[in-house]
Amino acid sequence: MSAQTKHFFSDPTHLVHTALQSLTFTNPSLALDLENKIIFRRPDSLTKKKVAIVSGGGSGHEPAFAGFVGDGFLDASVAGTIFASPSAEQIRKAAIDCVDNEQGVLIIPMNYTGDVLNFGMAAEKARAAGIKTEFFAINDDAGVGKKKGGKVGRRGIGGGIMVLKIVSALAETGASLEELHRIAQLANSNLATVGxxxxxxxxxxxxPSEDTIPEGEVEIGMGIHNEPGSHRAKATLPELVKTMLYQILDHNDPDRAYITHQSGDEFVLLINNLGGVSTLELSGITYEVYHQLERDYGIKPVRIIQGTFLTSLNGLGFSASLLKLSDTGLGPGKSFLELLDAPAEAVGWSAPIRPSTWERRTDAPVELKKTKLAEEQPSNLKLDLPVLKKILGGGLRRVIDVEPLVTRYDTIVGDGDCGIGLKRGAEAILKLLEDPSSNLTDDVIHTVNRIVTIVENTMDGTSGAIYAIFLNALAHGLREQDKGTTASASATIWAEALKYSIEALGKYTPAKPGDRTMIDALVPFCTTLRETKDIHAAARASQEGTEATKSMKASLGRAVYVGSENEWVGKVPDPGAYGLSEFLTGLANAF
Incomplete structure (x- = not known):
């Protein structure tokens, strides 16, 4: 495996500038100082006096950090170039010029040397300017132990977004700068993340980087700038998750005992996409993490937040974070959970489930209502069962017999599977008709619905779907003519039901006679049967329609891609039309 080196942008400066500008399109409450790469809330969007929250960092971590600027979240974010801290001057302008700082400013980046130095310098400049200012660097990484982290300490990674959300929501309540600074530290001390x-x-x-991770291996504890983690290993997802959770929750490990847990502790789980994992896989990862937490640690998180919050460009990885709920000491409305649940108008924050929905969470099984299937609903339309079996059997056996020819035709103009699909469906229906234990009755609609189920389960591809739609509509068309008293399913009744089926099919496929499809055999049969009530005349019309497909240019299906100069034009009929006309001819001959 090699690093993904294809991008739509080749100029990283242009990329960062346009990405920042786009945020003012997607959130009209934001403004941009492009020269200094500062996204901030427009003054006219502010509704209250409060402490300003300023964060930021290198670009490439989107939606962090600019994507978290908005009502209920950050007041400003400062961007550096890709994976590089913004300058102290950029940050100073954000804290002094771009936010309402009358109540003070909390400057809160992630814990990386460049960010700490530059954001810290800006904090001192803000204090020197007479602005009440506090500084805190979020550090939640448990993937690298205390010995390896040394004096630098833990890195700030995905879980830090929860710290930003908590202090931002708390600022909205009118909390003081001192309270915000204390709660930032409290939340951080109860948080651990491994990526x-x-x-x-x-x-x-x-x-491109010369260092790649070998096929089949995973870097456990990798940072968000390609930094190495604790180790590489060959591991399945369950094995990987087990290691990651052990690093987070083994409080007996003195090198990683960042948080402790005991019975009764409550946690919030955040699963963060590093940028290149599909939503499908990320959801599977969330399941595995949740499953192991409950099975191995007795932890059932009170909130599960999944999404893309802090990335490493298109990083093919994820991080798992656990935040232990702790008493903030601030009273109602200001707990960690309430602050995480508080609304935020920031494009990067995605936790859309309301607290009331979480409060109603239950493991009780859901009892689904029992609706009668179509085949379980009897009708009054009857047809002598031996006659029905004889007629249908005649058509089905003919389809089975002509499979080699249909396959040959489809090999020339299609992908070669039409004959096999028709034969498979015909054999399955024939088995139903010939099985004494199938419990078929003289109820025509019941029998058609039984056949529908077989077609849906045995015939795949486009033709299988068309047959299933047609037969479902046929069953409905027959039921529409059930007058409540026992009646024989006459040619007139069949003809009207077939008319309904053709109309229903037209809702789902644009195919019409002349498009060189099975419709060229089906429509002439149905139309002629309705006009003449003569199944033999209808079968002949189907054959004529099929013969006409030899000289048609395909408008639908794979035959569209076969050029008209090919030698089969004028000689080979549409395979689907041919197979269907043979079935209809078999029906007529057995009548």
Missing amino acids: SSLEHVHVPGRA
């Missing part, structure tokens, strides 16, 4: 990735990322405009 893992299958590959390094590639920065647009740079040469």
